[in-house]
Amino acid sequence: MTTDNSEFRAGFVSFVGRPNVGKSTLTNALVGEKVAITSSKPQTTRRAIRGIAHQASGQLILVDTPGMHRPRTLLGERLNAIVQTTLGDVDVIGFCVPANEKIGPGDRYINEQLDAFPRAKKVAIVTKIDAASRPAVAAQLLAVQEMRDWDAIIPISATSGIQLDTLATELIKMLPLSQALYPADAVTEEVLADRISELIREAVLEGVEDELPHSIAVTLDDMIEREDKDLIEIYANLFVERDSQKGIIIGHQGSRLADVGARARAQIEPLVGKQVFLSLRVKVAKEWQRDPKQLGRLGF
Numbered sequence: 001m002t003t004d005n006s007e008f009r010a011g012f013v014s015f016v017g018r019p020n021v022g023k024s025t026l027t028n029a030l031v032g033e034k035v036a037i038t039s040s041k042p043q044t045t046r047r048a049i050r051g052i053a054h055q056a057s058g059q060l061i062l063v064d065t066p067g068m069h070r071p072r073t074l075l076g077e078r079l080n081a082i083v084q085t086t087l088g089d090v091d092v093i094g095f096c097v098p099a100n101e102k103i104g105p106g107d108r109y110i111n112e113q114l115d116a117f118p119r120a121k122k123v124a125i126v127t128k129i130d131a132a133s134r135p136a137v138a139a140q141l142l143a144v145q146e147m148r149d150w151d152a153i154i155p156i157s158a159t160s161g162i163q164l165d166t167l168a169t170e171l172i173k174m175l176p177l178s179q180a181l182y183p184a185d186a187v188t189e190e191v192l193a194d195r196i197s198e199l200i201r202e203a204v205l206e207g208v209e210d211e212l213p214h215s216i217a218v219t220l221d222d223m224i225e226r227e228d229k230d231l232i233e234i235y236a237n238l239f240v241e242r243d244s245q246k247g248i249i250i251g252h253q254g255s256r257l258a259d260v261g262a263r264a265r266a267q268i269e270p271l272v273g274k275q276v277f278l279s280l281r282v283k284v285a286k287e288w289q290r291d292p293k294q295l296g297r298l299g300f
């Protein structure tokens, strides 16, 4: 290991930004393994997930937060509280803004919130540069520069792998001198059950209508390692808010749910290194986003 190197740095970095700007995709690209779920639906990240990116010069511990936005429900308030606690603790905050969308009120709101964390270095990351023309990227870099006195401004593309090493190197330079905080092969601290739940949520979100994503929560009832076979049995619940949503998820004669199960299994099997039997049950928890008791039960 490189821990005896006196120049080695290690610390915590969190990416913030409007929903859908590419924070989870960036986390995954830096870590090189699927640790945070990504989705084309906004606001799908609900937990502070840690991914760890290892470089010769240091170790970046990535704390993935839910999207920061003006809260409208109790769930929204709790999510914002998670963001506040997380950001109070990190060495660097990476403010993400996509190259292919104009800076708007949502971006400015988040930028203003960053004043509350004077300890953290602040880096602007212009994401998705593969999806914008060169002049548009240049214009976005200028617009971002006007927002505050950043410690660095770095354009990247997570999906095309552009400038990811540069970003990692620059972020590591801003971390404190420290020996490695995790073993070199660690990619995440999140417990297996949480990662499995997130993969199931991701599978459910694929191809559903816009109103649904906020209304889905996944809990695991049980995970049983079979002794007679190379098999893990996973029993999971999908919570929705209304009966009508239950129908959407299950689909005609259970066809959608079967697809969801197949997609989730394909993601979970490489993670656990075994065959997976997955049982999904769809349940209705009325208005769970507004009910403190239910939120607690569902792990928020």
Ligand SMILES: Nc1nc2c(ncn2[C@@H]2O[C@H](COP(=O)(O)OP(=O)(O)OP(=O)(O)O)[C@@H](O)[C@H]2O)c(=O)[nH]1
Pocket: 017, 018, 019, 020, 021, 022, 023, 024, 025, 026, 037, 038, 039, 040, 041, 042, 043, 044, 045, 066, 067, 127, 128, 129, 130, 131, 156, 157, 158, 159, 160
């Ligand atoms: N073209 C392009 N698309 C990207 C890039 N990074 C992410 N995306 C897409 O943008 C969408 C949102 O990405 P996510 O990583 O889920 O965004 P997020 O900011 O984590 O979103 P929330 O979890 O909702 O906060 C997905 O459809 C990604 O495939 C990129 O570098 N280039």
